[in-house]
Amino acid sequence: MNLGTLDLTVVAVYAVVLLVLAQWVSREKAGHEKDSSDYFLAGRNLPWWAIGASLIAANISAEQIIGMSGSAWVMGIAIAAYEWMAAITLVIVGKWLLPVFLKHRIFTMPQFLEQRFDHRVRNVMAIFWLIVYVFVNLTSILWLGALAVNTVTGLDLTTALIALGAFATAYSLYGGLKAVALTDIIQVTLLVFGGILIAIISLNEVSGGQGTMAGFQVLLERLPEKFDLIFTKDSPHYDALPGISVLVGGMWIMNLSYWGFNQYIIQRALAAKSTREAQKGILFAAFLKMLMPLIIVLPGIAAVVLAPDLDTPDRAYPTVMNLLPTGILGLVFAALIAAIVSSLASMMNSISTIFTMDIYRHHGGSRHTEQQLVNVGRIVSCTAIVVAMILARPLLGKFDQAFQYIQEFTGFFTPGVCALFLLGFFWPKTTANGALATAIGSALFSIAFKLLWPELPFIDRVGTVFLLCIAVGMLVSKMQRQGDHPGAIDYKAIDTTTTGGFNLGATVIALMLAALYAAWW
Numbered sequence: 001m002n003l004g005t006l007d008l009t010v011v012a013v014y015a016v017v018l019l020v021l022a023q024w025v026s027r028e029k030a031g032h033e034k035d036s037s038d039y040f041l042a043g044r045n046l047p048w049w050a051i052g053a054s055l056i057a058a059n060i061s062a063e064q065i066i067g068m069s070g071s072a073w074v075m076g077i078a079i080a081a082y083e084w085m086a087a088i089t090l091v092i093v094g095k096w097l098l099p100v101f102l103k104h105r106i107f108t109m110p111q112f113l114e115q116r117f118d119h120r121v122r123n124v125m126a127i128f129w130l131i132v133y134v135f136v137n138l139t140s141i142l143w144l145g146a147l148a149v150n151t152v153t154g155l156d157l158t159t160a161l162i163a164l165g166a167f168a169t170a171y172s173l174y175g176g177l178k179a180v181a182l183t184d185i186i187q188v189t190l191l192v193f194g195g196i197l198i199a200i201i202s203l204n205e206v207s208g209g210q211g212t213m214a215g216f217q218v219l220l221e222r223l224p225e226k227f228d229l230i231f232t233k234d235s236p237h238y239d240a241l242p243g244i245s246v247l248v249g250g251m252w253i254m255n256l257s258y259w260g261f262n263q264y265i266i267q268r269a270l271a272a273k274s275t276r277e278a279q280k281g282i283l284f285a286a287f288l289k290m291l292m293p294l295i296i297v298l299p300g301i302a303a304v305v306l307a308p309d310l311d312t313p314d315r316a317y318p319t320v321m322n323l324l325p326t327g328i329l330g331l332v333f334a335a336l337i338a339a340i341v342s343s344l345a346s347m348m349n350s351i352s353t354i355f356t357m358d359i360y361r362h363h364g365g366s367r368h369t370e371q372q373l374v375n376v377g378r379i380v381s382c383t384a385i386v387v388a389m390i391l392a393r394p395l396l397g398k399f400d401q402a403f404q405y406i407q408e409f410t411g412f413f414t415p416g417v418c419a420l421f422l423l424g425f426f427w428p429k430t431t432a433n434g435a436l437a438t439a440i441g442s443a444l445f446s447i448a449f450k451l452l453w454p455e456l457p458f459i460d461r462v463g464t465v466f467l468l469c470i471a472v473g474m475l476v477s478k479m480q481r482q483g484d485h486p487g488a489i490d491y492k493a494i495d496t497t498t499t500g501g502f503n504l505g506a507t508v509i510a511l512m513l514a515a516l517y518a519a520w521w
Contacts, residue, residue, distance in 0.1 A: 197324075
């Protein structure tokens with residue numbers, strides 16, 4: 001099914017509005033030239049609503065919508081654990097981790113690691129993140145986005161790849177993070193509204209026109225196995241989501257690493273007006289995360305009834321989209337494009353920030369002007385998206401469930417990242433050598449487990465490797481007998497108090513999560 005004239009008009013209006021708005025919000029006051037703080041951190045002046053919306057817009061992209069819906073088609077609502085557990089993780093990040101970063105007024109995560117350890121740790125982790133962001137994250141967003149465009153419109157995959165990359169570049173290249181974050185409220189509004197529409201319409205289709213609730217009841221009756229939140233060991237999906245580990249095991253490590261120590265995500269909070277503003281934004285994002293399974297997972301489960309013979313699970317969401325009437329299809333398609341290009345732009349900005357501030361600024365020779373830093377950032381953004389366009393099909397074209405592939409691949413490194421930061425936060429004796437051993441140990445231990453114990457579920461592997469990384473980091477640090485590291489954080493001096501509103505919101509989220517797992521245990 002191709003887009004009709006009305007659909008194309010809706011998409012065109014969205015694209016024009018976004019491009020114009022991005023340039024408008026990116027403008028500078030007369031006489032002020034855009035500097036590195038403006039370009040990479042929006043002048044450290046983002047309000048809470050922009051932070052929360054941008055966190056979700058950066059997170060929810062093709063790899064989430066297309067990939068998670070595909071996984072829902074296969075294994076059901078259990079895949080929503082990634083969303084619901086993330087809501088609790090965001091609360092933890094907002095209260096106990098983010099205040100440390102904001103106190104240090106950093107641009108990047110590698111910069112924090114240099115302050116806490118030394119330049120070697122910064123260099124290793126900067127290069128690591130650049131490789132992962134370009135060759136895993138950016139390529140996956142592009143590929144799954146192009147797959148969605150191809151399924152809905154029939155547009156050639158290569159053309160779709162180029163169009164998405166060009167659009168993301170056009171609206172974000174000049175303004176940097178400010179252009180992305182201040183327009184993400186439009187992206188998230190479209191995403192939520194369009195996602196709810198497709199959930200309502202797909203459930204109504206399941207019920208044969210009897211309504212949304214009737215459709216949901218049909219799914220519960222016909223597909224009860226799709227509503228198990230905790231898999232037992234006899235489940236064919238236990239390897240992907242190993243039972244109770246999604247609540248108390250490696251899922252915590254993956255979420256903390258992603259939401260707490262990931263430049264691509266945390267950069268929005270680093271750009272906040274204040275710690276309180278950042279915390280409000282994070283709480284807003286946490287509530288949106290609780291809503292996401294309605295938008296992403298339910299359509300994937302509905303596709304089991306509506307399209308049971310898909311050639312690949314990752315076509316579940318685009319296939320359900322094709323059931324929508326003209327006009328509505330254009331709106332939902334615009335929402336999908338919004339999610340894709342926002343994530344692309346966010347990833348490009350984070351890549352350019354790390355390269356410019358952690359590599360070029362330190363290894364580029366003489367002192368650089370602010371304009372040079374901004375220009376290098378723009379060049380790196382363009383280069384990264386071109387590389388991703390070229391490599392997207394070769395790297396991801398053969399995978400049926402790209403979301404699970406991405407989770408397992410990043411699971412090789414997230415234990416070390418999480419251990420590295422937690423040791424740096426809470427154990428003053430951690431040395432730079434201990435930090436490097438932790439980071440390197442993550443890859444080595446993960447590869448060893450993958451080869452020697454392949455049947456171990458990757459989430460359990462993540463949890464086990466995390467504990468080993470903590471042990472290695474502490475052992476190497478103790479062997480150096482240096483006492484407290486000079487860059488150690490005095491955590492007692494960090495203000496981790498939160499407002500009554502934040503505490504109330506956190507309690508509500510915890511109760512919502514408890515109710516969901518109690519209902520579908």
